[in-house]
Amino acid sequence: MAGKKNKGNKNDNSNGSKKQEVDVEDRLQAVVLTDSFETRFMPLTAVKPRCLLPLANVPLIEYTLEFLAKAGVSEVYLICSSHANLVDEYIENSKWSLPWSPFKVVTIMSPEARSVGDVMRDLDNRGMITGDFILISGDVVTNVDFNKMLEFHRKMHAQDKDHIATMCLSKASQYYKTRTYEPAAFILEKGNNRCIYYQDLPLVSSKEKPSVEIDPELLEGVDEFVIRNDLIDCRIDICTPHVPPIFQENFDYQLLRTDFVKGVISSDILGKHIYAYITDEYAVRVESWQSYDTTSQDFVGRWCYPMVLESNMQDNQTYSYESGHIYKESNVVLAQSCKIGKCTAIGSNTRIGEGTIIENSIIGRNCQIGENIVIKDSYIWDNAVIGNNNIISHSIVASNAKLGSNVELEDGCIIGFNVILDDSVTIPKGTKISAKEIQSIELATFGVDSSDTIESSDTEYETQSSTATEHKFSSTTNLVGNKGVGFVYDSDFSDDEDDIVSGPYKVSNSLAHQIEDLYLSDASISSTKKRTKKKRTMSASSMYTDREDIGSESSSDEEEDFAVEGLATIERAVENNHDLDTAMLELNTLRMSMNVSYHEVRIATITALVRRVYHFIATQTLGPKDAVTKVFTQWGPLFKRQAFDEEEYVDLMNILMDTIVNENFERHDLILFVALNTLYDDDVLEEDAIYKWWDTISNDPKYDEIKNLTAKWVEWLRTADEESSSEEEDE
């Protein structure tokens, strides 16, 4: 293999004398994420990875690779995690690993990667990145003129030394309603398109009102800015080599946009800038069934020109174009009375029987399509067999599926690989059927943030399925018929797996647009229910999530575990006198592995510190004041990495007060006062946060006593503040 590739390269170079002259630094590298770390294409992705699913009879990854070939990339690294062997095998047998491939393809196995962040850290460890590189996901369909984008990138790079990445955003027209599955607002500086802020937005269909909160500090030095939500994020980024190390330093970054982009641009420590390249050209990601549908139709409707079906991207394709957007390969057998409507593609060796009507559909190769069938807005993949008199509307029939006669597929059905449907069955709206019951292990292969989540959800799933097995089985048999083979894939459940990405902005993941409304009420209920289980790690919203947790009394096992583990970690750190960084690192790792919010971390930290103080006082090594000062001076900075905005500091102080009350000190008012004062002196606490906390402090009588000294302190702070400000005014 390697030998072959090398030989190919040698040939390539000897032919393209241009290539040789190009500096090593100018060689363009591309990193393709073949795994989406999502499960939206379940149950089909249980058999095949997303990037190998056919869109218009061409595997999705081909579109990405075609784009890269056109862009003049010379090295492509494919990062494979789930179904890595399938991807590897596919690439090895494809034209891309032939000696005349325009670039060198290297597949990198990274089975343990669970997010984009993991992949980037892996890349950094491998040290393969030598210069600017393209970061692209393996499901992009685009006709973007990459050279223009690169030019923009280079221009910006020359202007701004801190520029580290360029995102490609495609402008959606006003007529384009469904922009993306992950809507977001981009706040850009007018003129040079520097991205000032990024925020996820709730989907149009969700009940939440979209709002954007920007830290005024970010807007300093910005004359004019624009807030845009009409941009389709197609996940084509040009990154400088500085990007992977940033992921390495901030090892809690998981997602490219929500974590990385937001993190980098709102951090004044890094001081790096990300720019947006805005284009009118076609660029989308196939990220959900809906976008699969839209993109297929767009592709067939020639919106992605010059990338069209009849350019026969793959060597063995023979499509030709006929007016009305009909594409036919050679050796298609059409009965005399069948009608082929507009926007249809038919693969070779497919037979279509008498009286069949096909419109807006894509039919794969070697399909046997019977008589008097109506196929509309549907996708029939290779080798499917469809019996007579069926009605298929807006559905997907995957490869090797067999449908009997008189079958009706209602809107939004997904018939998985090798499923067999008996005669005369009707599949209701939005049903997903797979040939094998999706096992929990398979679920685990699809990137979900933390392993704990998977386990917990899986156990839940298993119990759920075991109790419901009999009921379910019988209903499935009814659905696919007596001779049928297939299991209903619980789509509600699959959607919940997506929560990590879509967060509370959940929407039913189904092919059908119409269903969206139908499921809406139901979906929002399940999402609130689920939120207790999965906490989002976004710092800005963690406070928000926390309250939900407190409110919904369910404290699950993992939280308790964390309380114990976290406490132990900090106590260990304090006793053994670890340095601050190590302690933070351990704590952060623990937090991520258990997937708990910062709130729990703060509780654990404060409890540990207060106990330490108590220990000093109880053993009479130090007086109360000294003990508090010592402990909090040394360990107070921990909170800097545990609380990020005012609300979280308020939360921190509340926890501190609670803990001190519960710990039964002799002079707890003093302890609280000294602790706060120390934190204030060390610049951990801001005055504003303190005032806010004081203003909102609870009036519970059990706190009355403890507040005595602190009240005076706050009073003192305020006067001091006023004085200083008045002094300033005097000057």
Add this chain to the structure above:
Amino acid sequence: MSQFSNPSLRELNNANGNNELNVIIDTFIAKLKRKQIVGSYAIALETLQLLKRFTSAARWTHVTELITQLRALGLQLERAQPTAFTCGNIIRRLLGVLRDEMEEEAQEIANENGMNDNNNGNNSSTSEPLISSMFNLLQKPEEVQTVTKLLSSRNKKTKTDFRQIAIQGIKDLIDEITNIDDGIQQIAIDLIHDHELLLTPTPESKTVLKFLIRARERAHRTFTVLVTEGFPNNTDSAHEFAKKLAQHDIETIIIPDSAVFALMSRVGKVIIGTKAVFVNGGSIASSSGVSTVCECAREFKTPVFAVAGLYKLSPLYPFNIEKSVEFGGSHEVLPRMDPDYRLDAVNKTTAYVPPENIDIYITNIGGFAPSFIYRIAWDNYKQVDVHLDNKSPLEKSVKA
């Protein structure tokens, strides 16, 4: 078909250890598919460069093998971009050169052997095409004769160095194509009169541009050129075209496509550039409005001049017009829309102009009526090579 023929060439090259050749061919095909080479002029030159390498690197023992390989290559290129006829034309031209040479050699051998029978007399007609086509009508098809002759001469060693001939042929073609405009421009002076109003709907044609500039500079004619806007695909090139003409002191007016009919009564001549000219005299023009403009011109009895280099002449007959016309992207016409409310858009980027709407073709070898085009085609191409995908009787019998 391609499943069988493509690998055969590739396997052949692989067997010959000609991996390098495959690299060149496939890179070229990929470029064609991705539309990285556009314009018939660029495609023609690139094809010739490819052929040059191909003929110098390919291995064969008899010239028939080279012809088979070239046909396979031609088929591959045609498949890569069926609406770019130039690749096929160029390869067919080269095949024609080779076949002529074969004929000549066969004749020589025959003469040497003293076989002076009737057959020979007829065959000599190939060198005099004017007589041949009329007389050949009632004759056995040409190729069968060639086959019989070839079979007889197959085992003999060829004296002629066909590789040399092929390469010389390619060089000649390159010369011809790069100098094509000179030939056409010569005629320009005679055709354009003073104070004439001209209309061109194909602003992206370089030949038309040079034609007009030549008329202005050499003959010092003062005339006005109307340029159609060519929305949506050609607007940019129309602007560019108008600017260039204006730089040469030619009065230029850009008009909207819809105004053509209104202005046609005042227009003296319509000049169009072409992408391909078929044997029936019809042509493919590189802008979708051209066919309507020509239709319009016929209505007003305005003469339509089509300028075309010889290499654009294709021996194909446009049986299926739809398949010879190119379709572009919908995004040029309409903004992207939601699938629920989507409108379908059809954006033809080229148009077919039927022969009755064209009055004269101006080529680098002179001006011809559309009805005469077939003759020029058969001067340059061989009937056998029209359909590259059919296994020609020659190959079949050679194999048998």
